[in-house]
Amino acid sequence: MLAALCVFFVYPALSALHTSFYDWDLLTPPRFVGFDNYRAIFGSGELLASLGTTLLISAVVVAGSSLLGLALALAVHRPGRLAAAARSAVFSAYVVSWVSVGLLFLWIFDADAGIVNRALGGLGLAPVKWLTSTRVAPFTVALIVIWKVTGYAMVVFLSGLAALPPEVQEAAALDGAGPLSRLRHVTLPLLRPTAAFVGTTSLIASFQLFDVVRLLTQGGPVRSTTVLVYAIYEQLFRDLRVGRASALVVVFFVSLASLTWLKRRLFREEEPA
């Protein structure tokens, strides 16, 4: 098992680091170029911009899906058919493939014939360039991702809610605490570990976004939705620059690792000693 882990995780990681010091197009032998690939990455604004785009979309997705997931979990954490149906509906999006979701929203957000713009037109509002404006497109992508992944956050929060000891709620209710103050002073503080887990896992997941970008915008318009993984894909399969793609992989991993570390530190420091 350890050997297998080495083959599939450690070898690629070290190999990416190694290759990032070479210039290689897969056809001719690799040529050692030292830090040239890194210099190129940090020298051209385009590649750093994709890091910024990734951070922007990740921030919107993590905040949006966690808050919505928490609100939904609180709303459907009760017996009854309506709550069960809503649970299934929201979670189903998590099970459907990114291709389905991408194509579906490409149609729904179509600038001319899409139902969203038609509905806006029906209300007498101007159509929105959901996927063709550099300012709107990153948020449209984030919105679609939120639709897709909120079910995951909801399910994790639901299991967090189910694990809370019911006596605490009952005691607070006996003491005369209303639903809102019970939520604020009892439920939410107890859900903190769950929230940390949801935050970390959705951060990792949103850093890896690729399918939805490839299907909806191909990184455009004007690279406004070119996230890191999409930039890596372009370097490798469009430009055949294995070395530079590997250097991007290293940058990608270092930024994700430091973000995760930063988040853990912040969470720990907030906790009362």
Added chain:
Amino acid sequence: MIGERRWQHLALGFAFVAGLVWLFPYVWMLLTSFKTPQELVKAPTALPGALRATAYLEVFRALPVGRYLLLTTVMALAIALLQIAIALPAAYALGKLEFRLRGAAFAFLLSALLIPAELRFVPTFTLFSALGLVNTLPALVLPFAVSAFGTFLLRQALLQVPSSLLEAARLDGASELYIVYRLLPPILAPALAAFFLISFVHHWNDYFWPLVMTVDDSVRTLPLGVALLREQGSGVRWHIVMAGNVLLSLPALALFALGQKHLLRGLGRNVG
């Protein structure tokens, strides 16, 4: 208490609206798939005039749907079974056996959980192209043979199994191999079912890896094929794209409906 009652109504109202927001896209996909090109041009948001299957026939004409379905299923099944076959002994070793570096091995496993697949794809791709395996079924299956998540999930489930049970089996002369592959699976059935569903659906749906690893129809999977529907042909094709989309999402949704209980339990369990 009035507060409780109002709170209850508010929550259910919110749940109802959310349900609509999440169900509407599916309904829209289904409705669009029954429309004609003329209807789409004239009034894209009107209801279809009749329930026509023409768009579906068009999908079957444009794509080898049966072939894609078979290949995607074989691939996802192979990955899920391979992952379970490897994760079972690994989880057993990490959960129930005493050995010197067990703590270190488990920490190593946890850190592997944090390494995203995207870190691996550039070197894995160059490795497979060096081996001449691009555009083959092994290239779609082998990179996923080891699942750190699956090992972790099964190990957590194994911790609930009393060691005395395994001790008794050993006294009866059971070999370690027998314990891992015969004795444990029925005991771990709920966790195994959850992990199988998660893994199968995930890889059945996967777009990125088959996109990178396949060149032509010989090993192309269904999500790739359906994504191609949009790029082929010209004119108004949304009804065809949506028909393909219905075919693509239906199996995943059906599997979800059947195994919802296991799936949710599996996801919920890895918390805390």
